[in-house]
Amino acid sequence: MNKNTQIILTTTIATIVTYYLSINLGLGAVVASGIVGLSVALFLPTDLSIVAYTAAFAGMSSAQVLASYPMVAFAGLLVGIIFIITQPLYQGFGGKLGTIAACAVFITARLFRLF
Structure with a gap:
């Protein structure tokens, strides 16, 4: 499996798991993100744990x-x-991961409102 496919699968799964823990299990956003962040740091290679943590946002x-x-x-x-x-782009600059997540959520919310 190529690296881009791994990244997209990882981000999709991490977003779903974080949301499930937060909303369906009622753990709240911060605890859910913390669980996902800690889990991926322990079990995934560093490059994929970074993208999974981004998706947790x-x-x-x-x-x-x-x-x-x-x-x-x-x-x-x-x-x-x-x-x-x-x-x-912007490697080493603070806020990049959160900005990526915020943009993805904003675009998703807008697109789904159109349809």
Whole structure:
């Protein structure tokens, strides 16, 4: 499996798992993100744990913003795509990962409102 496919699968799964822990299990966004972040740091290679942690930020969204699992999965997919596109940009600058997640959620919310 090539690296970009791994990134997109990782971000999609991490977004869904974070959202599930937060919303369905009622753990809240911070605890859910922490669980995912710690888990991926322990079990995934560093490069994939970084993208999974980025996706966990998107999974912290409320049910009012991402109202269904197709929306959550799409946001995770977008996190992966945006991460791949911006990988060579702004390395070492703070805020990049959160900005990627926020952009993915914003785009997802807007697109799903159109349809």
